[in-house]
Amino acid sequence: MTVDSPAIGKTALHNVRVFDGHGLTEPTTVVIDGAVIGTDAGGAEGIDGHGAILLPGLIDAHVHLSGIESLDRLAAHGVTTALDMTTWPPERLAALRDRPGTTDIRSAGTPIIGEGGLHAQIPGMAEHAVIHGPDEAEAMVAERAAAGSDYIKLMLEAPGEGGPDEASAKAVVAAAHAQELRIVAHAASLGAYTLALDVGADIVTHVPADGQLPAEDVRRMAAEHRVAAPTLVMMQGIAKALGMLGFADCLASVATLHAAGVPVLAGSDANSEPGVPYQPPHGDSLHRELELLVTAGLSAAAALRAATTLPAQHFGLPDRGAIAPGMRADLVLLEGDPLADIHATRAITRVWCGGIAHV
CATH class of the missing domain: 3.20.20.140 (Metal-dependent hydrolases)
Structure with missing residues (x-):
């Protein structure tokens, strides 16, 4: 995974496959804009996921x-x-x-x-x-x-x-x-x-x-x-x-x-x-x-x-549980494919809680 040109408050996750509730999307870009999922990657820190899977x-x-x-x-x-x-x-x-x-x-x-x-x-x-x-x-x-x-x-x-x-x-x-x-x-x-x-x-x-x-x-x-x-x-x-x-x-x-x-x-x-x-x-x-x-x-x-x-x-939490514009930026990046092997949910490389990277 590679990172380039940091910018404050916005991160673009490039080349990630998103779990949409049923399967995986084709590689796409997901933008973390403050605490929510955004749509504009302009000026964002870029992270290349190299095809990794992104879960809510x-x-x-x-x-x-x-x-x-x-x-x-x-x-x-x-x-x-x-x-x-x-x-x-x-x-x-x-x-x-x-x-x-x-x-x-x-x-x-x-x-x-x-x-x-x-x-x-x-x-x-x-x-x-x-x-x-x-x-x-x-x-x-x-x-x-x-x-x-x-x-x-x-x-x-x-x-x-x-x-x-x-x-x-x-x-x-x-x-x-x-x-x-x-x-x-x-x-x-x-x-x-x-x-x-x-x-x-x-x-x-x-x-x-x-x-x-x-x-x-x-x-x-x-x-x-x-x-x-x-x-x-x-x-x-x-x-x-x-x-x-x-x-x-x-x-x-x-x-x-x-x-x-x-x-x-x-x-x-x-x-x-x-x-x-x-x-x-x-x-x-x-x-x-x-x-x-x-x-x-x-x-x-x-x-x-x-x-x-x-x-x-x-539980009445409409702002989370899925990856879509406007939703809370709670995200988990994985190395493996949990749809092929559920144990892969453990292969976590990065986590964001409300848009903030957990370290």
Whole structure:
């Protein structure tokens, strides 16, 4: 790759093949003009990609953050947007948002949980997160909206397992939808997954570890336009850590969801929290998630969409997920061809976050 005549604020990537959501374009020029994709290469620094592949910045649809080092690892692995599903305490999250030149964070803020679930044991969380009945839902959602939550995380368990009861969960969904906020439901068991459907969750994260999704739940996911974020890398890690045999069911569930036309998003559940059965590493684990999605039966192109166009669409981020004029300049330059071998997403040579090269 060669570079010539630098100019401030504008970079022209010449001779790159762009992933357009389905395949690769012929070699073309992509202009980074400030924070967005531009059209005029005049006066730009020129970089010759020599036919390399340019992806939209990757979006991890399920992370938990720690310190600034987690942002650095995400960006270094081409993850230019991360959808946080709870970073505790809130002050830690606030310190990581709105940092130019690294991964852009959107977050659920504090989740809504039941009195008996595992999350109620996190020090300090129960006081702020436990819902005791439907009458608390509106205020809890309003509090999160005022604090800047981009969506609401609802921690569901199978009935009787300590999560919010059905009436409370339905009230949370209604309150969130009244404020035009999406509901992301944690559902890692068959009972919790069905409950997520019954209460009206928009996005269901995880897949059951205790059996394959029944055909009726798959049918409902498709018919009711729900979205799946299966976090296969986390489910595999938990299965290994706890000696469980259910990961084949997780793969089969994803295969049936995808075959039914349910949008499947790539989310790693990356975290570094003590006491969690498995801690997928930030950044690297999203690439592993893409590989597992292909193992489950998605094409390489579908797996790439799961980390680009689809999370942008289903989390209301119209300025990213694709490479086109006016879009946010989140870009990943690769040496290999991920459509031929999904492992090539790891062969990253350069990353831009909002038009700023990550180094």
